[in-house]
Amino acid sequence: xxRPPSDALLGQLEAMLGPKGFTRDVEIMSPWLTDWRGRYxxxxxxxLSPARVDEVQAIVRxxxxxxxxxxxxxxxxxxxxxxxxxxxxxxxxxxLRRLDRVRxxxxxxxxxxxxxxxxxxxxxxxxxxxxxxxxxxxGAKGSATVGGLVSTNAGGTQVLRHGTMRSLVAGLEAxxxxxxxxxxxxxxKKDNRGYDVARLLxxxxxxxxxxxxxxxxxxxxxxxxAVAWVGLENPHAAMALLRRLEGEAAVESFExxxxxxxxxxxxxxxxxxxxxxxxxxxxxxxxxVGSRSADELREHxxxxxxxxxxxxxxxxxxxxxxxxxxxxxDTISEAERIAGPAAKHDVSVPVAAMPRFIVDAAAATExxxxxARVIAFGHLGDGNVHFxxxxxxxxxxxxxxxxxxxxxxxxxxxxxxxxxxxxxxxHGIGQLKLAELERTGDPVRLAAQIAIKRALDPRGIMNPxxxxxxxxxxxxx
Amino acid sequence: xxRPPSDALLGQLEAMLGPKGFTRDVEIMSPWLTDWRGRYxxxxxxxLSPARVDEVQAIVRxxxxxxxxxxxxxxxxxxxxxxxxxxxxxxxxxxLRRLDRVRxxxxxxxxxxxxxxxxxxxxxxxxxxxxxxxxxxxGAKGSATVGGLVSTNAGGTQVLRHGTMRSLVAGLEAxxxxxxxxxxxxxxKKDNRGYDVARLLxxxxxxxxxxxxxxxxxxxxxxxxAVAWVGLENPHAAMALLRRLEGEAAVESFExxxxxxxxxxxxxxxxxxxxxxxxxxxxxxxxxVGSRSADELREHxxxxxxxxxxxxxxxxxxxxxxxxxxxxxDTISEAERIAGPAAKHDVSVPVAAMPRFIVDAAAATExxxxxARVIAFGHLGDGNVHFxxxxxxxxxxxxxxxxxxxxxxxxxxxxxxxxxxxxxxxHGIGQLKLAELERTGDPVRLAAQIAIKRALDPRGIMNPxxxxxxxxxxxxx
Numbered sequence: 001x002x003r004p005p006s007d008a009l010l011g012q013l014e015a016m017l018g019p020k021g022f023t024r025d026v027e028i029m030s031p032w033l034t035d036w037r038g039r040y041x042x043x044x045x046x047x048l049s050p051a052r053v054d055e056v057q058a059i060v061r062x063x064x065x066x067x068x069x070x071x072x073x074x075x076x077x078x079x080x081x082x083x084x085x086x087x088x089x090x091x092x093x094x095x096l097r098r099l100d101r102v103r104x105x106x107x108x109x110x111x112x113x114x115x116x117x118x119x120x121x122x123x124x125x126x127x128x129x130x131x132x133x134x135x136x137x138x139g140a141k142g143s144a145t146v147g148g149l150v151s152t153n154a155g156g157t158q159v160l161r162h163g164t165m166r167s168l169v170a171g172l173e174a175x176x177x178x179x180x181x182x183x184x185x186x187x188x189k190k191d192n193r194g195y196d197v198a199r200l201l202x203x204x205x206x207x208x209x210x211x212x213x214x215x216x217x218x219x220x221x222x223x224x225x226a227v228a229w230v231g232l233e234n235p236h237a238a239m240a241l242l243r244r245l246e247g248e249a250a251v252e253s254f255e256x257x258x259x260x261x262x263x264x265x266x267x268x269x270x271x272x273x274x275x276x277x278x279x280x281x282x283x284x285x286x287x288x289v290g291s292r293s294a295d296e297l298r299e300h301x302x303x304x305x306x307x308x309x310x311x312x313x314x315x316x317x318x319x320x321x322x323x324x325x326x327x328x329x330d331t332i333s334e335a336e337r338i339a340g341p342a343a344k345h346d347v348s349v350p351v352a353a354m355p356r357f358i359v360d361a362a363a364a365t366e367x368x369x370x371x372a373r374v375i376a377f378g379h380l381g382d383g384n385v386h387f388x389x390x391x392x393x394x395x396x397x398x399x400x401x402x403x404x405x406x407x408x409x410x411x412x413x414x415x416x417x418x419x420x421x422x423x424x425x426x427h428g429i430g431q432l433k434l435a436e437l438e439r440t441g442d443p444v445r446l447a448a449q450i451a452i453k454r455a456l457d458p459r460g461i462m463n464p465x466x467x468x469x470x471x472x473x474x475x476x477x
Numbered sequence: 478x479x480r481p482p483s484d485a486l487l488g489q490l491e492a493m494l495g496p497k498g499f500t501r502d503v504e505i506m507s508p509w510l511t512d513w514r515g516r517y518x519x520x521x522x523x524x525l526s527p528a529r530v531d532e533v534q535a536i537v538r539x540x541x542x543x544x545x546x547x548x549x550x551x552x553x554x555x556x557x558x559x560x561x562x563x564x565x566x567x568x569x570x571x572x573l574r575r576l577d578r579v580r581x582x583x584x585x586x587x588x589x590x591x592x593x594x595x596x597x598x599x600x601x602x603x604x605x606x607x608x609x610x611x612x613x614x615x616g617a618k619g620s621a622t623v624g625g626l627v628s629t630n631a632g633g634t635q636v637l638r639h640g641t642m643r644s645l646v647a648g649l650e651a652x653x654x655x656x657x658x659x660x661x662x663x664x665x666k667k668d669n670r671g672y673d674v675a676r677l678l679x680x681x682x683x684x685x686x687x688x689x690x691x692x693x694x695x696x697x698x699x700x701x702x703a704v705a706w707v708g709l710e711n712p713h714a715a716m717a718l719l720r721r722l723e724g725e726a727a728v729e730s731f732e733x734x735x736x737x738x739x740x741x742x743x744x745x746x747x748x749x750x751x752x753x754x755x756x757x758x759x760x761x762x763x764x765x766v767g768s769r770s771a772d773e774l775r776e777h778x779x780x781x782x783x784x785x786x787x788x789x790x791x792x793x794x795x796x797x798x799x800x801x802x803x804x805x806x807d808t809i810s811e812a813e814r815i816a817g818p819a820a821k822h823d824v825s826v827p828v829a830a831m832p833r834f835i836v837d838a839a840a841a842t843e844x845x846x847x848x849a850r851v852i853a854f855g856h857l858g859d860g861n862v863h864f865x866x867x868x869x870x871x872x873x874x875x876x877x878x879x880x881x882x883x884x885x886x887x888x889x890x891x892x893x894x895x896x897x898x899x900x901x902x903x904h905g906i907g908q909l910k911l912a913e914l915e916r917t918g919d920p921v922r923l924a925a926q927i928a929i930k931r932a933l934d935p936r937g938i939m940n941p942x943x944x945x946x947x948x949x950x951x952x953x954x
Contacts, residue, residue, distance in 0.1 A: 106829070108720075108829050109827065109828065109829050152669065153669050155667055159666070159667065164667060176921060176925065178924075180920075180921040180924075181921065182919070182921045182922060182925070183919060183921070184922070186827060186897035186898070187827055188825050188826070188827065188860060188897075188898065188899050188902075189636070189825065189828060189859045189860050189861070190632055190636065190641060190825045190856075190859050190860065190861045190899070190902040190903050191825060191899040191901070191902065192629065192630050192680055192899070192901045192902060192903055192904065192905045192906070193899055193900065193901050193906060193914060193918065193922075194680070194681075194682075194906060194914070194926050194944050194945060195677060195680070195681060195685075195925075195926045195929055195930075196677075196680070197922050197925040197926060197929070198922075199676075200672060200673075200677065200929075203669055203671070203672070203673070204671075204672060205671075208672075220724055243585075247697060348665050348666065348667045348668060349665070350586065350663065350664055350665065351586065351666060352583075352585055352586050379667075382666045382667050383665060383666050383667065384666070384667045420663035420665075421663070421665065422665050422667070422668040422669070422670055423670065424668070424669045424670050425665075425667040425668065425669060426667050426669055427669065428669045429669070429670060429671060437670060437671070441670065442659070442660060443657075444653060444657040444658065444659045444660070445659060445661070445670075445671075445674050445675075447655075447657075448653065448659070448672075448674040448933055449671050449672045449674060451932040451933055452672050452674070452677075452929055452932055452933070453672075454932065455928040455929055455931065455932030456925055456928055456929070467671050468671060
């Protein structure tokens with residue numbers, strides 16, 4: 001049974017970590033106790049900010065000995081409240097942000113070792129400085145950290161070609177719930193010495209230990225890139241276009257955007273404008289890399305237009321325009337947030353099933369919930385869209401969501417499960433989706449997950465109440 | 478505590494499985510009770526051969542209820558005794574060979590679903606029939622099965638470009654130690670619903686459950702391939718050549734072969750001849766795919782020769798010659814076996830460190846053990862070689878190995894660990910390497926592995942005495 005931290009424990013931690021590494025100041029802690037989406041407001045007895053791996057170990061050892069819960073946190077950009085403590089204030093928030101060194105970059109091995117607190121932007125810059133690149137990116141790159149990206153198996157807009165974090169982590173170092181350090185940084189391409197414990201921590205949301213560093217795979221720098229904006233009739237046409245491009249070109253991104261999402265961005269994000277003149281129900285943002293990418297992409301799009309697969313297309317004429325196209329995609333979430341609350345779903349189905357799913361599930365949802373409007377956008381080539389539902393009348397959107405949101409979410413998730421899909425493609429489970437995971441998950445998989453959690457974290461101190469059903473927080477006094 | 482199967486249990490199993498699925502006939506069982514390398518001779522109370530997944534489930538449920546150990550087996554081509562029971566005869570051997578259907582092939586999704594007992598050759602053929610290919614191959618492809626390949630995270634000669642089984646499995650179905658079926662076949666490119674239990678079974682050597690089917694990723698068929706045989710001075714030159722080719726060509730295989738290994742093949746394998754006229758200390762077999770692969774490879778090799786990186790090279794003039802080159806590589810193990818016993822090691826170190834490791838470790842081993850001769854060959858681009866050591870005097874090789882083999886192995890493994898490497902790159906642990914894993918393994922990782930094993934297989938019925946230290950077999954009577 002978990003317990004609140006005693007004054008004696010807090011004193012020990014303060015003495016060990018010093019003023020930079022320990023605070024109970026409510027104003028300093030406050031921004032880190034609310035999640036990015038503003039859905040959760042947590043409390044913590046103290047904010048711990050270790051600057052070295054041995055400090056992380058000492059924290060975990062002390063808290064394990066005292067049955068005190070720890071909530072690890074990186075850039076605090078979780079979409080599912082994964083890094084926000086509950087409201088009781090009996091957990092300790094552990095920020096990894098001071099553990100932020102890039103330990104090494106090897107251009108020969110195409111590897112970069114970064115500590116948990118290094119931001120994605122820092123990793124991008126270090127890779128570029130070595131003449132290479134780290135091929136994962138997402139909107140929150142300035143705040144999202146390596147530890148959080150690993151612990152959530154982050155995706156983003158380049159998964160199509162390079163995979164999620166799970167594909168990009170060559171090795172990792174972590175502090176286990178015992179306080180022991182797991183040294184899995186050696187980047188061995190082949191290692192068959194049994195269960196890959198280090199890899200199990202990828203996507204574990206801090207429930208099996210605290211990731212302290214990762215060896216990340218780098219790829220050759222992009223010599224040139226071509227970015228196109230395409231207008232087309234429906235998601236089926238978008239999939240047909242993707243199939244034509246696959247194998248013909250190095251497609252790094254293929255993002256589907258409905259007219260409704262573009263309209264939200266144009267309304268709410270300053271300095272944005274539509275890339276195409278005409279009106280189209282659906283859009284696709286494509287990025288292709290390689291020295292001949294622009295010519296190739298122009299040629300393929302011309303043929304696709306001649307064949308009637310797409311309606312219109314334009315290539316970014318320069319880097320500034322390419323960035324402007326990407327801004328339209330990257331600010332959809334922000335524009336949605338400004339526009340008002342919505343029931344958001346991050347779902348995947350098998351790739352080939354996605355066009356039909358988008359069309360049918362949107363129709364079913366809008367039929368079932370009168371006045372509701374679906375905006376589904378995102379990573380078509382990964383079989384992953386963000387399927388967001390809002391009430392039509394903006395004034396009542398908040399109330400509609402409070403009254404109906406949970407029912408909408410169950411309805412959407414049931415449609416996803418009927419396709420053999422996932423209710424969390426890339427955002428994780430955190431606390432937001434825990435009940436839905438319990439409701440929809442395969443009981444055999446859930447039972448195994450719970451058994452693994454209990455085996456590796458028998459005291460239940462690591463990020464309780466997140467990801468794993470049946471590990472709810474019980475705090476004794 | 479495990480127990481021998483009772484007559485009542487054997488009767489139940491026989492009644493359920495019928496004559497095709499149940500035998501106690503010693504002659505029928507015999508070939509499956511010795512491992513491929515002939516190092517282990519096991520015993521089993523019965524050979525169970527289920528033909529359906531529900532039969533596998535029923536077997537596991539019955540054995541779990543009776544605390545009877547199960548040893549799953551595919552093609553019986555383990556290099557480490559991973560599918561051979563101990564000699565007590567208290568385990569039941571479960572052959573998956575009758576569960577051999579290819580359930581589906583989708584060219585659109587580039588996916589093939591095969592049952593555990595389908596051989597690698599069957600998978601290759603089914604992929605080719607769909608106009609695609611499955612990019613993993615190894616010498617035992619005619620007998621090795623999908624279940625075994627998954628459970629050992631098999632590698633082979635195309636890992637360089639396509640990865641091991643872990644990269645090629647899109648989903649899998651398994652029977653857990655409880656008898657429950659884990660349905661993880663849906664091939665979702667993104668799924669962040671917690672610990673990936675299905676993936677944990679990849680490389681678990683049947684210790685966490687029995688894999689019954691896998692969804693495998695296919696890749697485009699090879700339009701054309703170019704196969705070259707290169708003579709060069711040392712492993713450093715080989716690595717320099719690999720670095721030149723990477724990024725320039727689609728290198729599928731890059732296999733390092735010392736003159737000593739080639740000589741063994743030419744001596745012991747009928748119908749083989751050396752591809753190059755002159756004598757070279759080291760050789761490399763390269764395969765590049767793509768429509769312009771032959772021209773490209775010829776050009777790159779010419780430049781490398783002009784720059785003094787390589788001494789000589791020849792491209793296979795046709796498919797027959799390409800096959801002949803590959804035969805030289807694929808029969809090294811067989812030639813070695815004919816030549817007599819050796820202390821064999823399947824090791825990996827970080828890729829960049831491999832040339833130096835091969836040279837230094839061979840010198841150190843030959844210095845330490847007078848008369849010993851190292852043959853190190855294999856997957857240079859994966860940082861993985863087979864590092865085999867034999868005594869010089871052929872007549873006494875068997876005795877030398879019995880007297881000195883274990884010491885040689887400890888010596889070689891210590892050199893590997895000093896480089897941060899792995900004592901099992903691709904062959905697994907099985908029973909052969911269990912003591913060495915316990916001696917050399919990271920205690921933190923081992924403790925976590927043992928905890929996971931106990932959590933998912935609390936009765937310890939799944940392939941006991943393999944892979945996981947501390948799960949040795951204790952059978953009560």
